[in-house]
Amino acid sequence: MSQEQSMGLRKLLEKAELLKQGAEARLYRTRFLGKPVIVKERFPKRYRHPVLDEKLTHRRTVQELRAILRCRKAGIPAPAVYFVDHSSHCIFLEEIVDSCTVRDYIVSTQQQTEGQQLGWLAERIGQILARMHDEDLIHGDLTTSNMLLKHTDGAERQLLLIDFGLSYISALPEDKGVDLYVLEKAFLSTHPNTEELFERLLQSYTKASKKSEPVIKKLDEVRLRGRKRSMVG
Amino acid sequence: MTIVIGFEGSANKIGVGIIRDGEVLSNPRRTYITPPGQGFLPSDTARHHRAVILTVLKEALDEAGVKPEDIDCVAYTKGPGMGAPLVITALVARTVAQLWGRPLLGVNHCIGHIEMGRLITKAHNPTVLYVSGGNTQVIAYSERRYRIFGETIDIAVGNCLDRFARVIKISNDPSPGYNIEQMAKKGTKYVELPYTVKGMDGSPLKKVCDAASKMLSSGECAAEDLCFSLQETLFAMLVEITERAMAHCGSQEVLIVGGVGCNLRLQEMMGVMCKERGAKLFAIDERFCIDNGAMIAQAGWEMFRSGQVTELQDSWITQRYRTDEVEVTWRD
Numbered sequence: 001m002s003q004e005q006s007m008g009l010r011k012l013l014e015k016a017e018l019l020k021q022g023a024e025a026r027l028y029r030t031r032f033l034g035k036p037v038i039v040k041e042r043f044p045k046r047y048r049h050p051v052l053d054e055k056l057t058h059r060r061t062v063q064e065l066r067a068i069l070r071c072r073k074a075g076i077p078a079p080a081v082y083f084v085d086h087s088s089h090c091i092f093l094e095e096i097v098d099s100c101t102v103r104d105y106i107v108s109t110q111q112q113t114e115g116q117q118l119g120w121l122a123e124r125i126g127q128i129l130a131r132m133h134d135e136d137l138i139h140g141d142l143t144t145s146n147m148l149l150k151h152t153d154g155a156e157r158q159l160l161l162i163d164f165g166l167s168y169i170s171a172l173p174e175d176k177g178v179d180l181y182v183l184e185k186a187f188l189s190t191h192p193n194t195e196e197l198f199e200r201l202l203q204s205y206t207k208a209s210k211k212s213e214p215v216i217k218k219l220d221e222v223r224l225r226g227r228k229r230s231m232v233g
Numbered sequence: 234m235t236i237v238i239g240f241e242g243s244a245n246k247i248g249v250g251i252i253r254d255g256e257v258l259s260n261p262r263r264t265y266i267t268p269p270g271q272g273f274l275p276s277d278t279a280r281h282h283r284a285v286i287l288t289v290l291k292e293a294l295d296e297a298g299v300k301p302e303d304i305d306c307v308a309y310t311k312g313p314g315m316g317a318p319l320v321i322t323a324l325v326a327r328t329v330a331q332l333w334g335r336p337l338l339g340v341n342h343c344i345g346h347i348e349m350g351r352l353i354t355k356a357h358n359p360t361v362l363y364v365s366g367g368n369t370q371v372i373a374y375s376e377r378r379y380r381i382f383g384e385t386i387d388i389a390v391g392n393c394l395d396r397f398a399r400v401i402k403i404s405n406d407p408s409p410g411y412n413i414e415q416m417a418k419k420g421t422k423y424v425e426l427p428y429t430v431k432g433m434d435g436s437p438l439k440k441v442c443d444a445a446s447k448m449l450s451s452g453e454c455a456a457e458d459l460c461f462s463l464q465e466t467l468f469a470m471l472v473e474i475t476e477r478a479m480a481h482c483g484s485q486e487v488l489i490v491g492g493v494g495c496n497l498r499l500q501e502m503m504g505v506m507c508k509e510r511g512a513k514l515f516a517i518d519e520r521f522c523i524d525n526g527a528m529i530a531q532a533g534w535e536m537f538r539s540g541q542v543t544e545l546q547d548s549w550i551t552q553r554y555r556t557d558e559v560e561v562t563w564r565d
Contacts, residue, residue: 023480047505
């Protein structure tokens with residue numbers, strides 16, 4: 001990108017609204033080509049060695065782009081990519097207006113009711129993940145903060161996946177099993193007493209996926225591995 | 234006033250500590266150090282502990298100026314850890330408990346680290362990075378459990394460093410990790426090593442260790458540079474998974490515990506990450522980072538005060554004991 005274009009990008013970000021600073025990147029909200037966008041900026045991490053930092057940041061940006069593209073081609077809901085700047089590691093993404101994270105949704109629902117109303121959500125998540133894994137796409141960082149629920153006019157709420165920085169392509173049941181294991185751990189740690197809900201998610205996954213059996217088997221193995229690990233010292 | 238004595242010996246450190254209502258009265262410790270290039274084996278370690286534990290116990294009582302009749306409870310490491318050394322410590326704990334007529338408390342080693350960290354730093358509700366030779370976990374407290382958000386998929390970070398120390402045959406005195414840290418300070422060239430983070434879990438660390446060993450034998454770079462690069466890579470992974478957990482939990486505090494937590498470069502890197510997020514870092518020094526008896530006493534103190542006791546027939550030890558198995562009755 002030329003010097004002028006970099007300056008232009010910096011000016012745009014200065015005027016944009018900083019939404020949040022996640023673990024990986026800063027998110028800004030602004031308008032681009034007349035559309036509401038979220039700019040995801042993977043800023044340099046000063047705690048890392050500069051060579052490692054540059055390699056890692058670039059890799060994460062590229063992995064994310066490839067994963068989103070793959071998702072959308074397969075009909076899995078994810079935000080559209082409008083523009084990329086590799087020198088500053090910025091991705092311009094479609095803003096999903098009127099949405100909240102699945103995490104926030106579950107937390108607020110659990111506060112209000114006994115949580116039985118979340119069965120449909122668990123099923124939907126299972127279905128989407130099944131489709132994603134059938135495409136041999138591993139998300140790499142599945143948590144309820146990385147799923148969005150869009151409030152649409154009808155009763156149907158759309159579920160989208162986001163945050164593909166750790167994603168990669170793999171057909172191995174082991175990798176898919178670990179992907180689900182990461183979600184299980186994040187799910188159960190963040191939302192206590194949801195073991196049944198997660199079981200429903202897995203059942204929905206099993207039904208929806210064509211290659212689920214070996215994956216669930218691997219998931220059980222990985223779970224045991226955690227139990228069996230000798231923790232010395 | 235509650236005085237608790239704690240016995241710790243799950244790995245190569247044997248320690249006895251005495252705590253009185255949040256004050257560390259004494260905390261002597263001995264370390265079983267093997268020659269360069271060698272790790273420590275369970276039976277040898279147990280033998281070492283057996284030979285010194287009574288001396289350390291006497292030291293603890295003398296230093297604290299405390300007599301057996303003053304002690305309210307005897308805490309010991311129930312697990313996790315190496316079998317034989319754990320048995321030695323449990324045996325002595327059971328014996329003195331019966332001799333002195335005091336209740337026993339079997340403590341989870343990881344929770345010992347956490348509770349000591351909380352006591353010393355007064356951190357309120359931090360995201361905990363527990364990193365040692367045997368463990369690498371990111372933990373956060375929620376609804377009466379210390380929940381494990383992320384952990385190593387294969388070996389612990391400390392183990393990775395220890396293995397590499399054996400490869401380059403540096404001294405294990407005072408600890409292999411400490412000597413790697415000193416060598417790393419002299420390293421200048423950064424060498425790329427495998428780096429993967431799966432969500433909040435770590436990468437296959439054996440791969441990183443093997444890659445470093447290979448580079449050393451091919452003569453591509455000096456041991457100092459590899460120590461430097463190994464630390465930069467491993468610690469960057471640790472800081473990353475900690476940061477992810479913090480973002481997920483909405484936490485603004487980080488507490489590092491476990492032997493690897495002594496490493497100043499790790500503390501420095503974590504500090505930079507915290508500063509950029511406006512979070513606070515809590516770290517402790519080697520007295521309490523490294524396995525010690527007082528941390529067991531402290532966790533025991535909390536458990537005892539909340540009404541827990543371990544009956545004699547339940548005072549066995551176990552090599553596998555998950556941090557989230559314990560009901561944290563002393564917090565709400």
